[in-house]
Amino acid sequence: xxxxxxxxxxxxxxxxxxxxxxxxxxxxxxxxxxxxxxxxxxxxxxxxxxxxxxxxxxxxxxxxxxxxxxxxxxxxxxxxxxxxxxxxxxxxxxxxxxxxxxxxxxxxxxxxxxxxxxxxxxxxxxxxxxxxxxxxxxxxxxxxxxxxxxxxxxxxxxxxxxxxxxxxxxxxxxxxxxxxxxxxxxxxxxxxxxxxxxxxxxxxxxxxxxxxxxxxxxxxxxxxxxxxxxxxxxxxxxxxxxxxxxxxxxxxxxxxxxxxxxxxxxxxxxxxxxxx
Amino acid sequence: xxxxxxxxxxxxxxxxxxxxxxxxxxxxxxxxxxxxxxxxxxxxxxxxxxxxxxxxxxxxxxxxxxxxxxxxxxxxxxxxxxxxxxxxxxxxxxxxxxxxxxxxxxxxxxxxxxxxxxxxxxxxxxxxxxxxxxxxxxxxxxxxxxxxxxxxxxxxxxxxxxxxxxxxxxxxxxxxxxxxxxxxxxxxxxxxxxxxxxxxxxxxxxxxxxxxxxxxxxxxxxxxxxxxxxxxxxxxxxxxxxxxxxxxxxx
Numbered sequence: 001x002x003x004x005x006x007x008x009x010x011x012x013x014x015x016x017x018x019x020x021x022x023x024x025x026x027x028x029x030x031x032x033x034x035x036x037x038x039x040x041x042x043x044x045x046x047x048x049x050x051x052x053x054x055x056x057x058x059x060x061x062x063x064x065x066x067x068x069x070x071x072x073x074x075x076x077x078x079x080x081x082x083x084x085x086x087x088x089x090x091x092x093x094x095x096x097x098x099x100x101x102x103x104x105x106x107x108x109x110x111x112x113x114x115x116x117x118x119x120x121x122x123x124x125x126x127x128x129x130x131x132x133x134x135x136x137x138x139x140x141x142x143x144x145x146x147x148x149x150x151x152x153x154x155x156x157x158x159x160x161x162x163x164x165x166x167x168x169x170x171x172x173x174x175x176x177x178x179x180x181x182x183x184x185x186x187x188x189x190x191x192x193x194x195x196x197x198x199x200x201x202x203x204x205x206x207x208x209x210x211x212x213x214x215x216x217x218x219x220x221x222x223x224x225x226x227x228x229x230x231x232x233x234x235x236x237x238x239x240x241x242x243x244x245x246x247x248x249x250x251x252x253x254x255x256x257x258x259x260x261x262x263x264x265x266x267x268x269x270x271x272x273x274x275x276x
Numbered sequence: 277x278x279x280x281x282x283x284x285x286x287x288x289x290x291x292x293x294x295x296x297x298x299x300x301x302x303x304x305x306x307x308x309x310x311x312x313x314x315x316x317x318x319x320x321x322x323x324x325x326x327x328x329x330x331x332x333x334x335x336x337x338x339x340x341x342x343x344x345x346x347x348x349x350x351x352x353x354x355x356x357x358x359x360x361x362x363x364x365x366x367x368x369x370x371x372x373x374x375x376x377x378x379x380x381x382x383x384x385x386x387x388x389x390x391x392x393x394x395x396x397x398x399x400x401x402x403x404x405x406x407x408x409x410x411x412x413x414x415x416x417x418x419x420x421x422x423x424x425x426x427x428x429x430x431x432x433x434x435x436x437x438x439x440x441x442x443x444x445x446x447x448x449x450x451x452x453x454x455x456x457x458x459x460x461x462x463x464x465x466x467x468x469x470x471x472x473x474x475x476x477x478x479x480x481x482x483x484x485x486x487x488x489x490x491x492x493x494x495x496x497x498x499x500x501x502x503x504x505x506x507x508x509x510x511x512x513x514x515x516x517x518x519x520x521x522x523x524x525x526x527x
Contacts, residue, residue: 039368051469107365117287153307220322
């Protein structure tokens with residue numbers, strides 16, 4: 001238990017995806033844990049929850065959201081938070097995470113993780129909102145560094161400084177996505193090691209890895225395909241700096257069989273010291 | 277909590293407007309920085325394209341057979357019009373496509389209604405099905421006035437085209453021609469984790485619709501008209517066995 005929040009190192013897990021539901025429920029494969037996409041199980045009373053209940057009864061889960069919109073200047077959505085907390089309680093999720101981003105404004109949702117201007121004004125805004133969410137949940141919120149493709153000219157600091165100051169000032173946890181670090185490093189022209197050097201690793205409770213799509217002029221965080229070795233090496237570096245943290249593979253498009261996906265996730269063990 | 281205003285809000289309003297409606301794209305040059313290989317406008321376009329592609333993909337997931345019927349180009353055009361008219365206002369996309377049938381005409385509208393009914397029953401609780409054994413416990417004198425309670429994951433559709441037949445043919449890998457007008461009805465429901473569709477002839481539709489509307493059993497079954505009683509009984513047993521009903525009210 002290396003992080004300051006006392007949250008457990010669950011091992012190497014997989015993002016839970018619908019195409020794998022039946023295999024998981026019927027074959028009960030040996031998997032350390034699953035990360036669920038929170039919104040997939042909200043505003044529904046039907047089949048998604050039935051599958052989730054069957055899986056959460058057997059495996060540890062953590063929740064990962066995409067619509068908290070912590071950076072938006074719209075008011076926090078209390079109905080969303082209420083449903084989020086209920087889902088957390090229903091699944092006994094070990095923690096709740098979302099992204100350092102905003103997803104919409106004026107009541108509209110783009111369903112994308114939009115970049116923040118890294119300004120003092122934005123920092124104050126997000127710190128206040130993270131505190132409010134944590135008070136509501138009664139637990140630390142983990143925020144993930146997003147992959148970004150644009151940067152506001154108004155920025156007054158780099159993303160890593162914004163993330164570190166946010167985590168300290170709001171006293172929140174970090175979900176560090178090392179693929180996103182790699183993607184953003186290419187898109188913005190920085191060294192990923194500079195990013196890692198600035199992360200307060202005592203706040204890192206989870207690490208993400210994923211595949212991406214290289215378009216030569218930019219990289220898209222597509223969550224397709226296997227993880228490249230450069231990203232695996234970043235994972236190993238981050239894992240050691242954190243003194244251990246739960247690792248999770250995201251694979252969201254052109255998803256192969258459960259066995260292939262899980263085997264890819266388990267490659268993480270080669271890069272985190274083969275401790276498990 | 278800090279005020280939700282100022283420069284941050286102004287930047288978010290611009291960025292969201294640019295990617296959702298293409299407004300004020302020329303402001304990208306002063307609002308965004310260039311990257312190593314892409315200029316500000318190209319960087320903004322990554323988000324613009326992603327926004328539309330994500331919602332088109334969502335609609336294609338919900339309406340795969342409508343996409344097949346219309347073809348890729350026409351379906352994408354329909355989606356673009358839909359996205360412009362109905363921006364998402366929800367944390368998730370479960371119900372995003374609910375208005376699509378309203379933007380279609382003729383057979384496409386019927387097919388869209390059928391595919392949306394499938395989405396709806398997926399997100400409704402299946403409930404504990406009423407069994408024939410439970411029905412058998414109802415006293416004979418209570419049968420005429422008993423009323424069945426339909427499950428929440430049940431939808432009955434009447435259509436001007438045989439959309440269910442077309443849907444099934446496409447699911448079976450065929451490429452049927454678009455059908456002409458012909459009245460049809462179908463019940464869409466969930467049994468456990470599986471979504472089922474059952475075609476209904478006019479008499480079946482009259483009876484089932486009445487049962488779902490909680491009309492008394494005797495009155496509902498009488499709507500079968502000249503159908504032989506044993507056939508009506510067989511329909512009734514199949515509907516109950518399929519889990520369309522979750523309760524019965526007597527008295």
